[in-house]
Amino acid sequence: MSSTHNATADAHAGGHDDHHDVSYLKPKGGMMVTIWDWMTTIDHKKIGVMYLFASLFAFFLGGVFALLVRLELFAPDVATLDAAGNPIIQGQIFNPDLYNRFFTLHGAIMVFLFIIPAIPAALGNFCLPLMLGAKDVAFPKLNLTSWYIYVVGAIFSVVAIALGGVDTGWTFYTPYSLDTPEEHWQVTFMTLGVFILGFSSIFTGMNFVVTVHKLRAPGLGWFDMPLFVWAIYATAIIQVLATPVLGVTVLLLALERIFKIGIFDPSLGGDPVLYQHFFWFYSHPAVYIMILPGMGIMSELIGVHSRKKVFGYRAVAFSSLGIAAISFIVWGHHMFTSQDALIGAIFSALTFLVAIPSAIKVINWIATLYKGSIRFNTPMLYGLAFLFTFSIGGLTGLFLGTLSTDMQLHDSYFVVAHFHYVMMGGAAIALFGGIHHWWPKMFGKMYNEPAAMLGCALVFIGFNVTFFTQFFLGTQGMPRRYSTYVQEFTTLHQISTIGSWILLAGFLVHLATFIHSLMAGKQAPPNPWGGLSLEWETASPPIEHNFHHEPVVHYGPYDFDDAVPPFCDPADYPLPDPLPPGEKSH
Amino acid sequence: MTILTHTLTLAQERGALDRLIFGNQVGNSNFVESHDWLFMFIFWLCVLMFVVLMGAAAYFTLKYRYKPGVPQQRSASHNTPLELAWSIGPLIVMAFLFVWGFQGFMDAHVAPSGSEIVNVQAQKWAWNLEYDNGATTREFTTDLFGEEGQGKQVPVFAVPAGRPIKLQMISSDVIHSFWVPSFRMKFDVFPNRYTTMWFEAQTPTGPDPKDGLFLFCAEYCGAEHSQMAGIIKVLDPHDYNKWKQEMGVDTRPPVEKGASLYVTKACNSCHSVDGTPNTGPTWLDLFGKDRVFTNGSTGVADENYIRESILEPARNIVEGYPNQMNSYQGQLTEAEIRSLIAYMKTLSEAGRAALTPEETTSSEESEGAEEPESGA
Structure with a gap:
């Protein structure tokens, strides 16, 4: 069957006059026409690409704030004496107010503008319909709407930043967020931005749920779907069910600030812990909105590049749904030091449950490598890096889920290190693996493999130097969100800051690789990695309507033992001997 | 070495x-x-x-790396007993951690x-x-x-x-x-x-x-x-x-008690004593000075003004400063307020002239033992 596809791809490459057969990236006319076309497009691929660039820009912005935070923490504050011999305390570089704005903006941008939309809305949008063999998502216009809602929400947040910023932390804990001076209306602005961004997330989630249910190609059963689709599906369910609670929470917060109702503000009879429950009822599931799609990417990276059916496919698929379900009942573990002991105990027990599906995934990925045919390229390197960093992130969660050790580690740098190992070492590392995996498909260009691998290595080293030290800062007693610290902690902080520069170097290498690829990259073949899922059955970049004909599914996404990948030279992907008659493949 | x-x-x-x-x-x-x-x-x-x-x-990554032309081996893609083992094993360990x-x-x-x-x-x-x-x-x-x-x-x-x-x-x-x-x-x-x-x-x-x-x-x-x-x-x-x-048993003179309260009650977070501008006005040369308020009125920084500023800080806000201070009503005893006033007097020329002997000498009886009406 691959030969017939080869023929159509050649015909396409040779120039086709039917405009439906041209690449989705081909400009429609002059510059203004093209811009208008992109702005009004309902093509999931273009919307995905716009999300990708927007979220990478947010990543850059959040990264700059992170670097400034690390820079300030390179050394503790030095107090100088005035003429009268009294100490004047200033920041080492920035004053504490500015520092507090930096870490708040770093958190808010990374969470709301980068990690939450980056994988589902960017890679999910691009890949989901292609992987299902569909022409588009179920509701293309709703898809464009959620993109514009994202833009409006992002503008609100950026305006709040530009006009002075917010110093409440991304969690907006009350009463601090209510207590800051009146002129800090930016807090209201920022929370409204978060409120608006929530709708974008809900619409995208709804769209994906319906797409997965209704638009699968003929023959593509639920258990024939790539695991990335399962992960996006589970994520979409959380997005639809949890995000409204965030909307309610920030709306109440804004109302409380403006009308002084007395919901969260203790001076008006409100309860600040109620706010924490509201906030984490969304924000804990949101952690899985961030990591589940990353886990989905991991299954693709490990499966395709080791040419093995992902071990325990069904367990991996169901663990995504399991994580989605359990994610709703563990929010209280963010409040072990502020809530009732009985509630804390219940949440601790529930929290341990969520570790199981995550552990199943990691072990299954490692088992997938067994007897594979592993190719070392950038996506695979990122896959291996993920195994390393995410395992650390997951295992260190045990210290925090255990009640008595959390009493010590809560709100310390240990927590900072832990969630960076999960969010950055998990979600962001997976995202960059996924970008490299689907880059040839998205843009039709290959990238410089050695340069990209160098970038990956620098990111991996820089990441571990930056954040591994922070576990020890935490256990030694360094609280989070400190603009300065006692001198004991100086050495570890300095190592961490140096790590952040290595990390920066890694991402700069990637940036250069991406630009080089777009400007002068080699033309990508339709199936550079020998993948079997449906997105590799169309041209790179895909034609406007994705497929010439509705694809028919003949093999599973990971049946590497039995199927020659489309558009590939069978010599590059030799198959094992056929099974003796009568014996069934596993 | x-x-x-x-x-x-x-x-x-x-x-x-x-x-x-x-x-x-x-x-x-x-x-x-x-x-x-x-x-x-x-x-x-x-x-x-x-x-x-x-x-x-x-081990798997190195051992099973791709060799050109060599097909991978067939291997099982799931194994229910094994998968159950590595799901239930961690669960048991975690039960212990929880307990x-x-x-x-x-x-x-x-x-x-x-x-x-x-x-x-x-x-x-x-x-x-x-x-x-x-x-x-x-x-x-x-x-x-x-x-x-x-x-x-x-x-x-x-x-x-x-x-x-x-x-x-x-x-x-x-x-x-x-x-x-x-x-x-x-x-x-x-x-x-x-x-x-x-x-x-x-x-x-x-x-x-x-x-x-x-x-x-x-x-x-x-x-x-x-x-x-x-x-x-x-x-x-x-x-x-x-x-x-x-x-x-705090027998120190009020001026010294005031200097302590300046730190323990966190006055030093917003008010400097060296002239440095901060969230609130500096206390250096404050006592006895003329104040201009945001509501247009004026006043002299005397004992009553300072007491009012501590207990009802929002009533008169000095020009150029935000209305940020919380009331200290219920958090300071009268004796403590007097000590703070005495301490502030030591920071200005007019104040030093206005210091009374009681403010600079130790008392024998314990004043610090007074219970502040906290939470009132």
Whole structure:
């Protein structure tokens, strides 16, 4: 069957006059026409690409704030004496107010503008319909709407930043967020931005749920779907069910600030812990909105590049749904030091449950490598890096889920290190693996493999130097969100800051690789990695309507033992001997 | 080479790993033993699991790397007993972690009867401990932030070794969190309810604050969150009682008491005494000065004005400053307000001239033992 596809791809490459057969990236006319076309497009691929660039820009912005935070923490504050011999305390570089704005903006941008939309809305949008063999998502216009809602929400947040910023932390804990001076209306602005961004997330989630249910190609059963689709599906369910609670929470917060109702503000009879429950009822599931799609990417990276059916496919698929379900009942573990002991105990027990599906995934990925045919390229390197960093992130969660050790580690740098190992070492590392995996498909260009691998290595080293030290800062007693610290902690902080520069170097290498690829990259073949899922059955970049004909599914996404990948030279992907008659493949 | 010797010395003393994990300050409470044991148990469990997982991943990756022209081998793509084993195995381990963690947690939540109660007041950005005899600390250190005593003044508190202390905590503004890393314990402090935590320090650290334990604020609370700190020194019960008595019987002249209150009540967070502009006006040369207010009126900074500014700060706001100060109504006794006024007088020419003899001489009877009407 691959030969017939080869023929159509050649015909396409040779120039086709039917405009439906041209690449989705081909400009429609002059510059203004093209811009208008992109702005009004309902093509999931273009919307995905716009999300990708927007979220990478947010990543850059959040990264700059992170670097400034690390820079300030390179050394503790030095107090100088005035003429009268009294100490004047200033920041080492920035004053504490500015520092507090930096870490708040770093958190808010990374969470709301980068990690939450980056994988589902960017890679999910691009890949989901292609992987299902569909022409588009179920509701293309709703898809464009959620993109514009994202833009409006992002503008609100950026305006709040530009006009002075917010110093409440991304969690907006009350009463601090209510207590800051009146002129800090930016807090209201920022929370409204978060409120608006929530709708974008809900619409995208709804769209994906319906797409997965209704638009699968003929023959593509639920258990024939790539695991990335399962992960996006589970994520979409959380997005639809949890995000409204965030909307309610920030709306109440804004109302409380403006009308002084007395919901969260203790001076008006409100309860600040109620706010924490509201906030984490969304924000804990949101952690899985961030990591589940990353886990989905991991299954693709490990499966395709080791040419093995992902071990325990069904367990991996169901663990995504399991994580989605359990994610709703563990929010209280963010409040072990502020809530009732009985509630804390219940949440601790529930929290341990969520570790199981995550552990199943990691072990299954490692088992997938067994007897594979592993190719070392950038996506695979990122896959291996993920195994390393995410395992650390997951295992260190045990210290925090255990009640008595959390009493010590809560709100310390240990927590900072832990969630960076999960969010950055998990979600962001997976995202960059996924970008490299689907880059040839998205843009039709290959990238410089050695340069990209160098970038990956620098990111991996820089990441571990930056954040591994922070576990020890935490256990030694360094609280989070400190603009300065006692001198004991100086050495570890300095190592961490140096790590952040290595990390920066890694991402700069990637940036250069991406630009080089777009400007002068080699033309990508339709199936550079020998993948079997449906997105590799169309041209790179895909034609406007994705497929010439509705694809028919003949093999599973990971049946590497039995199927020659489309558009590939069978010599590059030799198959094992056929099974003796009568014996069934596993 | 020197680094190696140094490392070896460290390893012999307390164990390099122990020092790396728990820092230079050794654990010093009844919770340390069970906490550190459980921490190290989870630590070695994680190391073991990590080494097994990564070892397998590394071995498979190298062994089964792609060789041109060689097809991969067929292998099973699932194995139900194996998968059940690695799902249920971790679950059993975690049941143990939960139970052990729960035991430690409940111990930490239930203070033994007969614990000495110490009241904790938290505010932006200072801790204040009030002992059962009404004593508050008059001891401060500047060594915590900045070198050689140049940092911010933070209070030094004493606790007894071998006697349980139960903290009853309240905040007067936002959420704070009382954390002494060496106690292996923290709990949040709220503005609208009492929260409690308890501990029993074990080994005396001696009278020198340099050997004391760090007290940090662990819940973000604004500009000086990172310097909302203190030192806890652990004294043997006899020395502790003596210290508490000394602090309780405050015979210092009001001007000196005022200087202490300037730190313990966190006035220093917003008001400098050296002319540096901050959130609020500096106290240098303040007393006796003409003030212009945002509502257009004017006034002289005399005793009544200062008292009003402490108790009803929003009534008259000095031109050029935000309306940010919370009222100290109920948080200061009349005697304490008088002490603060006396201290402010020492900071200006007009004030020094206006100082009365009572303000500069020690009293014999205890004034500090007065109970402030907190929470009123």
